[in-house]
Amino acid sequence: MRIFISGDGESGTYMAKLLSDENQDVIIMGNDEARLENLDARYNMIVAEGNPLSVSDLKKAGADKADLFVAVNHRMPVNLTACQLARMAGARCTVARVDSGELLEEPSRSFLAGTGVDTMLFPELLAAAEVKMALKVNWAKSWFELHQGLLTVTAVRLRETSPLCGLQLKELASTRRTFHVAAIKRGRDILIPRGSDTLEANDTVYLVTTPEGLPELPGLCGRKPVRIRRVTIAGAGKISRVTARELAKEYDVTVIEPDRELCRRMAETVPAVKIVNADYRNLDVLREEHADSSDAFIAFSGSTESNIVSSMVAREFGVPMVIAEIEDTQYIAEAESLNIDKVINKKLITSSHVLRIILGRDINTPQVMSLESACVAEIVVGDRAKVTQRPVRELRLPRSMTIAGLIRDGHGILVDGDTRIRQGDHVVVVCLNGHLHAIEPLFG
Amino acid sequence: MTRHTSTINYRAVLHVTGWMLMLECAMLLAPAAVGMLYGEADSHIFLLAALCCLVPGLVAILPSRGCRIMVTRRESCLLTALCWILFSAFGMLPLIWSPTCALSVTDAFFETMSGFTTTGATMISDVDRCSHGILFWRSEIQCLGGLGIILFTLALLPSLNRSDGIWMFNTETSGITHDKIYPRIGQTARVLWMIYIGLTLCCALLLWAGPVSLFDSVCLAMSTLSTGGFTPRSAGLLYWDSAYVNSVLTVFMFAGGVNFILLYWMLRGHWRRLWGNDVFRTYCMLLLGSYAVVLVCQFAAGSHGGLKEMLIDPMCQLVSASTSTGVTSMPYSQMRSAVTGVIMLLMAIGACAGSTTGGLKVDRFLAIFRNMKGETLRALYPNRMQCVRVNGAMLSDQQMGKILAFATWYLMLLLGVSLITAIYGGMPLLDSVFGVLSCISNNGLGYGVCSGDFSAFPTLSKWLMSLLMMAGRLELFTILVLFLPSFWRR
Structure with missing residues (x-):
């Protein structure tokens, strides 16, 4: 299957490597020459330099014969338009990474599908869905x-x-x-x-397992399901906003974020959460806001290292469920060995x-x-x-x-x-x- | 473009003021026509007053003709204040000259300002004696002042229909934020005026269909939608003593207390927006809550009467207090003090912003109340983010600060002027507080010595209260800023 990836950012390259290992015919197009050269030398794929919004560039690189066209450029409008152009050129199926949940809803979704964007992936929303599932089935x-x-x-x-x-x-x-x-x-x-x-x-x-065997599983694995009511989220970036909105309906959510502007944006988008304008690395603040007695701690601060450290602090407090965003794929195994219950990696999810x-x-x-x-x-x-x-x-x-x-x-x-x-x-x-x-x- | 050497572009101010005077000149022709229709002796004084507007108006316009009107924040504050003062100053002339009321300058200025700001506090103790011309004039100025003199001018004058006009629109319109229906300010102004006039006509027709005469129903309708509250009879609503009249007035006063932009959406069929509106819901809840209190008080006092006395009159009275109309439909002065308290609270809070009413406005009340709640919680959690929402939109810290400053000014002015009145005029404190509150919230209800008319107040208080009425109508800051030395200096 011929897969065309537009965008040589972290997700693009990660996906290209993964699919190449999967024995797919991968073409990656981007504009970072050094990175593309590196990929070309090490992996089984075609690399091309070009503009995703230029039909001639797309055709030259082979997007017209692609079975799947994936656009993971930095900017959402580029991804949408690139998909439309690729479809026009002849790509069979298109996927665009987007950064707004609104487009995934009807009628925008069907309209965009009609214009050539078959599937849209919103990594933050996918991550939020994973978090939601992790809290529900927390063992x-x-x-x-x-x-x-x-x-x-x-x-x-x-x-x-x-x-x-x-x-x-x-x-x-x-x-x-x-x-x-x-x-x-x-x-x-x-x-x-x-x-x-x-x-x-x-x-x-x-x-x-079959449904009959399911109730026995937690006990067999030495785990106990926890009933989760209070959730603390460290950080109020985009992924936190989307997650908090998904969680606010079912849980009592507290968000801690040192940046005032981010706090404001969180308050504007998600009215139902408590927002604390303070540093989540400050133990006094965490105790004051009862993070130590919350049922789940989600480290979404935007920095992998901070997330690991604050997860460790939460573990120390005895929070039963700790979730952390680890964007650096190399650290995932380390993070798991540190007893973080659930690692969220947007690249992996996408x-x-x-x-x-x-x-x-x-x-x-x-x-x-x-x-x-x-x-x-x-x-x-x-x-x-x-x-x-x-x-x-x-x-x-x-x-x-x-x-x-x-x-x-x-x-x-x-x-x-x-x-x-x-x-x-x-x-x-x-x-x-x-x-x-x-x-x-x-x-x- | 010429460079202005002074801080304020006086030529522009002069030019716009000139046009405003021409507008008032045109307005004065209406009562003159009414007077002639009834063959009254004082109809010529309106023409005289019109001439008094015309001459300075022309003098102001002609030399500044063709000058580009550059209105900025400073000029718009000055213009708005000047315009309201000049309108009152020229509008009081018939009241002084007419032999049927013959007020002193102080009283006439108070009366006219009370009209334009839709306060409805009157200095004329015997309204029945006044000529039809005077009565019509009193209601007409309320009708114009209700939605705003500037807004009216914006709807008419194309030369102001630019970004300059926005400054002036903002200085006159009430509320925390100012919504627009159309991208152009002139269109918005025209639509608002159309709704307003349409409602006034409906009200007049309904009253006329009842026991009210044509002239009285027109006057009453103009004072009702503007939530002004001048009545063309000395006895007020008791003259008709009709459940029908009171019910019609209650409905239209209530409509006058709703944000006109919401009314626009409602007329376009978007009922959801109306009930989905936080402020509108609170407005209704406040009214219903106080209605319950008054009914309980009545029950406890063992008073009895018909459907009108027991159910319609209290509602009419509360809506009148809340929307700052200030007509009296029941003898609240003689009832329990709980009723007076409820009425004073409603007077202070007022109705929705963007309506023709005065007072603190429900929008601000909601914001202040929610802020109080949040700040109390912050005593326990000092790092909590304070989010005050009104209608789903989050208020910025600046907006919240401004609202709190507004409320503080409101309270300080209320207490200050009440104390001056009480000390200087030797009046009972409650009466003076009630009277001053009635002025600053453009209400017009009176209590104790001022329950009938406001002529019992000392002269100094009358002038201060005239100023307060204007400050209250223009939402304080537009007027208060004129007292800053830095307003006049560069």
Whole structure:
């Protein structure tokens, strides 16, 4: 699939690398010569210099033959117009990054779709939705429902208190099974486990469960769901504004921000929150505003380092749920090892949504979720597919993937070695990034 | 363009003032016509007064013809104040000359200022004796003053229909912020005047359909929509003593207390905007709340009467107090002091900004109230951001500061002039406070010695109160700034 990325900023380059690893044909167009040269030398992609608003530049770089055109330039109007021009030139599908939630609502959305902007991604809103989900399902790191909850994929970090710690997967198989361990993330590595792998404390495990098994999960992972009422947000930048607006309906939100102007803007856009005009690094202020007794602390100060430090302070206070925005992708693993419950990274979120669009278009998959370096895909098993011929145990599936569950006749079923997959099943596959293509033929 | 050597562009001031006088000259022809229609002996004095306006007007306009009117903040404050003073100064001439009322200069100036500022406090103890010309003139000046002399001029004079006009519009219009319906100030002014005149006509027709004579209903309608409150009868509303008249007046007084821009949207069918408006809701709630208090007081006092006395009159009285109309429909002076208190509170708060009413305005009251609440909370959380919202829009710290300064000035002026009146004139404190409050909030209700007319006040107080009426109508700052030495110096 030919993917054209306009914009060589951080998101653009990150996305280009990710998609290139995913074996897609990536063309990236920007105007930072040094950065483009660097990408050209290290990665498998075409780089081009050019103006996203010039049709001849777009055509020269190949946007007219692109299956997907993604505009992630700094300015929103450029992204919208670039998408429209690319569509005019012949791109099949377009995605624009925007910075206003209003455009996502009707009738602007359909109007823009009519003029050539198929999908709009508003990273701050996506981040806010993640935060909202994280507060709702606060014992898990991520949460993804397939087919209205017939199967659920959850990422949970195992605490030392979890009864699963130290168990081999083989041993689990002999007990009553309510979940399937689809992947394990240990430090920076993600692995698809075999029977001989052991679960350890502080692993992040990706579990696939049926609705019946769901209530047992928090206990098995050594976690307890917290009822969240009071939320403190450090920082009042754009991401905080959008998040506060999303959260204000359900929670009691306090925003702490040293900059007076930002406080004013927050007060103008979100009337329902309490706004404190003070430094969130000042412990006295945090105590005065009861940040120490709030149920969740969200560090959205705009600086990764400040966010890590204030999250640590919040942890020290004993806040049960700590969320931090870590924009530097290198720090994500460190932040997780520091016990931050949920890391928000706008680039990652945006890329995973783009990936979803790509995978959704490419394979016959109703839904796809991208994890940090693995993805979950729901694939419909085709006619005479290879996987239907033997039970799973005898299929000799590649090591980079696992079949976690399937949906048949409106029921979610966990898959083990003896399961026989039938034509028409919706199979939930977890595989490492870049391998989805390789396994596609298995399912016909 | 010539360079001005003085701080203030006096030529421009002269030019605009000249045009204003011409306008008053034209206005004076109306009562003259009414007088002639009724064949009254004093109709010629209106023509004389018109001539008195015409001559200085021409003298002011002719030499400054063709000069570019450069009006800035300074000139617009001066012009607005000058215009109101001159209008009153020339407008009082018929009241002095007419043998049917024959007021002294002090009383006539007070009366005219009371008319233009739609206060409605009167110096004429026997209104019934006045000629039709005088009565019509009293109502006409209220009608003009209601929406604003400047706004009227803006609707008419194309030469002011530029950015210069905006300054003047801002000095006269009430409220924290000034909305516009149309991008051009002249269009906005015309639409507002059309709504105003349309409502006045409706009111007049409805009254005429009832027990009121044509002449009286026109006069009454002009004083009602402008929330002025002059009545063409000495007995006031008691002359008709009709539930119908009081109900009609209540409805139109209430309309006069609503922001005219909201009325515009309502007439265009946007009812949601009306009820969605914070200020309008508070205005209604305040009225209903005080209505309940008065009804309870009446019940406790064991008073009894018909539907009119028990239900309509109290509502009429409260709306009259709140909208600063100042007509009397019930003997509140003889009722419990709780009723007087409620009436004084309504007088001080007033109705919505952008209407024809006076007082602090509900907008400011809301802002002050919410600010008080927020600041109290800040005693506990000193770093909390203070967000005062009126109608969903957040007030800046500057706006809030200005509102608080306004309220402080209002209170200081009220107390200062009341004390002067009480000490100098030897009047009961409550009476003088009530009277001064009535003037500064352009209300016109009286209590105790001034319950009928205001002639009992000492001369000094009358002049001070005339000034207060003007300051109250022009929202204090436009007038107060004239007393700053730096206004006159560069």
